[in-house]
Amino acid sequence: MVLSYVYYEMKCHLLLAMIGAFAVMVVAQKQEGFISLDCGFPIEESPYSDPSTGLTFTSDSTFIQTGKSARIEKQLNQNFRKPYLTLRYFPEGKRNCYSLNVNRGTNYLISLTFIYGNYDDLNVYPNFDLYLGPDKWRRIDMEGRSNGTKEEIIHIPRKNSLDICLVRTGTTSPIISAIELRPLRNDTYVTHSGSLRRSFRVYLSNSEREVRFADDMYDRIWTPFFSSRFTQITTNLNINTSDTFEVPKAALSSAATPRNASAPFIISWKPIPSDAEVYLYLHFAEIQTLQANETREFDIIMKGVFNQSGITPPKLERLTVFSAVPLQCDLDGCRLELVRTPKSTLPPLINALEAYTIIEFPQLETNSSDVVAIKNIKATYRLSKISWQGDPCLPQELSWENLGCSYANISTPPRIISLNLSASGLTGSISPILQNLAHIQELDLSNNSLTGSVPKFLANIKSLSLINLSGNNLTGSVPQNLLDREKEGLVLKLEGNPELCKISSCNPKDKKELLVLVIAPIASVLIAIVVVGLFLVFRKKKVPLDVHAPPSLPVAYVGHSKHSEPSFFLEKDKVYLFRGSRNDK
Structure with a gap:
């Protein structure tokens, strides 16, 4: 009877576990495509299930590289749900951005929550601007909003990435509590143009x-x-x-x-x-x-x-x-x-x-291939410039420092045309990723610790008019195709690279070939001189001179001459000298 009861209890526990697992799977399936970020929440405690909704929230730490974490005043905890108890604030930089992966062309409900909660014990409500990509979304003024504020839009991204940026406008630091994205059906909330902001x-x-x-x-x-x-x-x-x-x-x-x-x-x-x-x-x-x-x-x-x-x-x-x-x-x-x-x-x-x-969000973002290239360059060289967030070129007043862009009109995506990474602590070789900036005109990589050779691909970037590689540790010789571009007007700065040669003969392979070309004829002459010297020495010591011999005597066998020519051969340290035709008996 006891065994039956234990078996029954085990079956019940197993059934409950299966039901619980199934419930978790169902909830997870229902949240497919959801992005739920608890801003400022510790990543080591993430993810978690919000007790009031069952939504799975994760820390925002992997979506932004700047800002600091904080918590609202403890006595306010009971007023807000768990995802709103922490926040991220941004005491540094003009613009700080979250970069989210989304599905291009999908209708999204995007909701942002801002709760000050006197996290800094200053009782000074912040105000700042909110941007979606390169376009201003809304001015966030927290003054008097003790319960916080929420901004929500229904928006269709034009790319597979979405930048949500907070821009400082005064002395207070921008803050954010939560970011939530929900994919909607594309046949609902359809507009003739623009996005929908919830009233x-x-x-x-x-x-x-x-x-x-x-x-x-x-x-x-x-x-x-x-x-x-x-x-x-x-x-x-x-x-x-x-x-x-x-x-x-x-x-x-x-x-x-x-x-x-x-x-x-x-x-x-x-x-x-x-x-x-x-x-x-x-x-x-x-x-x-x-x-x-x-x-x-x-x-x-x-x-x-x-x-x-x-x-x-x-x-x-x-x-x-x-x-x-x-x-x-x-x-x-x-x-x-x-x-x-x-x-x-x-x-x-x-x-x-x-x-x-x-x-309306009318401004087209920077050309997508340029954005991918510059972000790869940032990752490759581990650049941590605080201004390098959001769209590289837009808005113009917030474009990335040390980056130049071309602006045609609002319907034409800007292109990156100059990149100045002078004295940026770069190490390693000159990355091939640079050639993906197809419209770049000026490239400055001077005063870093770059090593290796000057790559040939630089000459293939036809838009380049200036390349500054001075003050590095580059070695080898400059590619000939790059030197040819210099003759066509390219400004090429290479000083300050002690091991770098600006002539093709500095190439080790070229040096070897040149050495062979120089040494070969010299060696031939020396060998000839040695042979003649040895012959004269042997002749002087072991062969009596024939007073009737002509003053000049050939030392080489000349073949079957019809005329009587002198010839010689050696045999056991004796020299036999003949005159006349080889046919003489």
Whole structure:
């Protein structure tokens, strides 16, 4: 009996473990493509699951190389969720940037949270500028915002990387608490141009509960909104939401109608800026059981710029009405009215509402191949210049130091045309990555500790007009094709490299060939002189002179001459001298 109980208990524990593992897998699958960064959180304690949402957060340490970590005041901990208890602040540098890997062309919901929390015990609220790539997104002014502030946009990146930058504008240090990216469907929140900045996203309820992940699979945050002018309706019945916008059931299970059943349902707000173009998304579902003689029908009116007539919400099924083109509100702001039609017996009803303004990010980033090249150069030489963050060339007033760019117009990506890394502590050889800066005109690598030879590829960068390699430890000889470029006008500075020769004969291979060419004929002459000397010595000591011999005697065999010529041969230290034809007997 005990064994049976133990076996049963083991089975239960195993089943619970399997269920837990499955739940973790399901949650992980639901977060596919999510980026959730807890800024300033220790990397050794990362990742973790947010207790309030189940979202997996990681430290931001691997996404930025600058800034310092801090925590909000301890007594404020109970006011905020775990991802907002730490922050990163930036006391150094003008611009500090996060670089995120994203999927180009994917619609993303991008949400940033800023909570000061008196982390520095100064009680001085910071203000700074927020940039998305090369474009200004928003001015962040924390003054009086004890609960922090949040910025959210729906944006489609043009590249597979996204830079989120904080720019100092005064004496206070920029701060950030969390960065959250959520991929959305590409057939939702479609605009004619620009991105969408959230004005509000609310569901009509007198509840205090915020609806987000996992109720909303895209982690859109729905804030409860209600007024004394409304009457609330709720339901526990299931609502069909499985379509394009996939509004969470928790946001549709309540609705509001005007307290005065014959009056219109009115919501008004002021967009920021006041002249901004607006997109609206209105979500309806009939959650009240209607009698056979009851009808709910209404018109949607927005001061003449948006009109939809005869709206009847389907029973327990979501209906979304949205503006296909941006709307322009008047100077007094936006005023939305739901007006009951004459045949309707019930007042208008609405479950949830979203409003966005258009925000433009018009500037094209620096040419992508140049960006990849300069980031590889930065990594190769381990450069830690604090200004080398974000887009290399844009905005112009924040471009990377020691880098020059060409600017044509807003629709043409800038190109990198000069790079000055003089006295930057460079070591190793001259990297081939430099040739990927295809439009570079001036390259200064002087006063470093570069070693090895001057590479031939430098001559292949046709745009180069100046190369400064002086003050290094380069060796060998300068490639001939680079010397030829110098004749064509290239300014080539090489002084201060003691082991570097500017003539082709300095090449060890060339030196060897030249030495052979010089020594070979000299050696031949010397050998001839030695042979003649030896012959004369032997002849003087061992051969009596023939007084009848002519004054000059050849010392070489000349072949079968028809004339009588002297010839000789040696045999056992004797010299035999003959005259006349070789045919003489």
